[in-house]
Amino acid sequence: SGRAFLPTVHQSLSSIETTAAAIFGSDEIEHITLQTDHLLAMGWLPKVVAEFEAAHPNCRVNVVTPQVWAQQTSDLPGWDPDLLVVFGSPSDFAQDAACLFGEEVSVVAREEVSRSVKSFADVASKPVYQIASHQVGWHQILEGQQEFSLDKLKIATVDSTPVALMMAAEGHGLALARSPASDGLLAALGLVVCENLPKVKGLQAYYLTHPPARSLSRGAAKLKLWLLSAKERA
Numbered sequence: 001s002g003r004a005f006l007p008t009v010h011q012s013l014s015s016i017e018t019t020a021a022a023i024f025g026s027d028e029i030e031h032i033t034l035q036t037d038h039l040l041a042m043g044w045l046p047k048v049v050a051e052f053e054a055a056h057p058n059c060r061v062n063v064v065t066p067q068v069w070a071q072q073t074s075d076l077p078g079w080d081p082d083l084l085v086v087f088g089s090p091s092d093f094a095q096d097a098a099c100l101f102g103e104e105v106s107v108v109a110r111e112e113v114s115r116s117v118k119s120f121a122d123v124a125s126k127p128v129y130q131i132a133s134h135q136v137g138w139h140q141i142l143e144g145q146q147e148f149s150l151d152k153l154k155i156a157t158v159d160s161t162p163v164a165l166m167m168a169a170e171g172h173g174l175a176l177a178r179s180p181a182s183d184g185l186l187a188a189l190g191l192v193v194c195e196n197l198p199k200v201k202g203l204q205a206y207y208l209t210h211p212p213a214r215s216l217s218r219g220a221a222k223l224k225l226w227l228l229s230a231k232e233r234a
Contacts, residue, residue, distance in 0.1 A: 033063075033081045035063075035085070165186065168189075208227055
């Protein structure tokens with residue numbers, strides 16, 4: 001029985017050791033926890049974090065993306081955020097929250113699909129992916145096109161922009177990208193903008209803030225300045 005149980009013990013101890021190293025690290029490395037949403041974490045953020053860590057080799061950025069913002073980090077003990085990048089409206093945040101950038105919404109597809117989309121009539125011949133919770137979607141893209149209406153679209157609903165982009169990356173229809181947050185993900189998936197269709201400015205933006213009851217560590221302060229300067233390149 002002991003020999004049968006030994007692999008489970010080894011696995012559990014290894015998991016504890018790995019988690020402890022990730023949370024506490026060594027005396028030479030300062031860990032900074034950054035909380036954001038999946039789209040930013042998969043699109044714009046990876047390159048920015050890589051450049052920050054290359055410039056600050058004694059800092060390590062832990063990125064967390066809770067499924068529900070209201071949960072904060074209740075399901076991630078030990079990973080309380082030092083900084084948060086949150087998507088929303090100005091009224092959603094404290095006055096000291098810094099706006100990083102807004103978004104430009106555009107239609108994207110695989111390159112061969114994009115070449116075949118020259119008009120709104122072409123859009124109607126393909127599945128389109130909509131995220132119901134977003135304030136800006138296909139209705140804004142089609143606004144002003146009196147010869148066209150939403151009921152002509154083959155709309156499929158998904159729960160996030162990354163899922164919509166993954167579907168489009170398979171050559172199965174059109175999705176809406178949200179630049180610059182989604183730029184890195186578009187490049188990784190080989191998606192391009194359908195240039196014959198309009199682009200729309202979003203109504204919300206990404207804001208950089210931090211928990212009010214938590215003072216910024218030296219590393220978190222460095223990362224905050226890095227993110228603010230990186231927005232100029234967004």
